Amino acid sequence: SRKSKFAEEDLLQRLLNGNKTALGRAITLVESNQFSHRKKAQQLLEDALPHSQNSIRIGITGVPGVGKSTFIESFGSYLIQQGKRVAVLAVDPSSSVSRGSILGDKTRMENLVKEENAFIRPSASGNSLGGVAKKTRESIILCEAAGFDVVLIETVGVGQSETTVHSMTDFFLLLKLAGAGDELQGIKRGIIEMADAIVINKADGDNIKAAREAKLEFNRALQLYPSKESGWKPKVALSSALKQTGIDSVWELISEFQATLKENGYFQKNRKEQNKFWLLQTINEHLKNRFYRNPVMKNELEIQLKAIENNEITAFAAADLLIEKFENLD
Ligand code: GDP
Structure with missing residues (x-):
């Protein structure tokens, strides 16, 4: 909505002005796991990055x-x-x-x-x-x-x-x-x-x-x-x-x-390397969460864990099977 858009611009502006309350609020937004907050946080980070x-x-x-x-x-x-x-x-x-x-x-x-x-x-x-x-x-x-x-x-x-x-x-x-x-x-x-x-x-x-x-x-x-x-x-x-x-x-x-x-030149080089590393880390974290938090996969994982316990399948075959299931989810 219009009102919340103003509120966000205001938060960015106050943040850039060095306001500590705004900084605290911005960090709270970034820490939130709520989906709507994630979107706002992403925008805020993007706007903040050049500064x-x-x-x-x-x-x-x-x-x-x-x-x-x-x-x-x-x-x-x-x-x-x-x-x-x-x-x-x-x-x-x-x-x-x-x-x-x-x-x-x-x-x-x-x-x-x-x-x-x-x-x-x-x-x-x-x-x-x-x-x-x-x-x-x-x-x-x-x-x-x-x-x-x-x-x-x-x-x-x-x-x-x-x-x-x-x-x-x-x-x-x-x-x-x-x-x-x-x-x-x-x-x-x-x-x-x-x-x-x-x-x-x-x-x-x-x-x-x-x-x-x-x-x-x-x-x-x-x-x-x-x-x-x-x-x-x-x-x-x-x-x-x-x-x-x-x-x-x-x-x-x-x-x-x-x-x-x-x-x-190493100071800048190191920061760039860190950014690349964090890109990969973020993808890893995201994929992992998507896999483990998916209710279908949770269920499938339980089934395979039991199968391993009963010596019905090897760990590798079970993993292949689960990943294939995951890739075919929609
Ligand atoms: P932290 O657990 O690493 O955060 O350690 P703290 O800063 O809480 O310090 C632990 C204890 O060591 C406290 O009782 C401090 O007062 C004491 N302490 C910390 N720095 C020094 C120091 O430079 N000299 C002395 N003598 N004591 C210190």
Whole structure:
């Protein structure tokens, strides 16, 4: 209707003016699974996209307790002092699996939340990491269209969530703690490989010495990894999110990264690669949903699962049969 068309233009306009309420509403629209909302969201994203380029997307990960929210609070406040506008999004697969959320509780980042130039949004909910990720990715575009030039995407290392966040960010920051000389144990090797910087947090008080040692150790370990396609050599830094030290050097490091990769073209190249990847991901997610949510296919799948249980058919033959059925649905 005419009235709702006006309302949508208004939402876009207010979004582009940097209005945080409009941004919140736009993200809610994107997160909605309702069909009519999906259409509106798609239009809004399309309109927002040309306005969403000038930003840096930073992924932040680390185990619970490492200090992610404290770090984001300090780092975010620092960036706002530098004249930036900072958006914080979260990818938290735990909130979609169980009811509890590792990241999402409201008391976190109490100071940052009060800043005019900060926007904080807890994790989208969804029944798959793919679904949550898609919404987060679309939310990034909306944040950027609303003039947020630093987007922080936080995740806790559950399942594939780091890989997912890595695939939607320009810079990937791994927060670590110094401790017990086992720094290199218990971390998934892949995460180190993804990291553009390892920041050893809680480098304060009695911890400083251990943190410095951990820095040396990580620097040594990083030598063993193959160099990145971008030419960037991952850096190790120390921070105290609590005492707010080392925060400025983390930003310096990211600025250096940005300058280097924009100069050699990899920054833009990487974003294009990510877009292609997300196109494929979106198709995969969509096809999967269409298959599994189709009532006919649900029924057929049950039948084949039983047949497999009774050794009446092989998994491959059953899959062929189901896919053929699916292709012939109309
Ligand atoms: P998250 O689970 O990774 O988000 O971690 P939090 O930010 O909630 O921090 C966990 C605990 O570590 C809290 O009690 C923080 O106050 C504390 N903490 C965070 N950063 C630092 C730091 O730099 N130094 C010290 N000493 N404590 C910190």
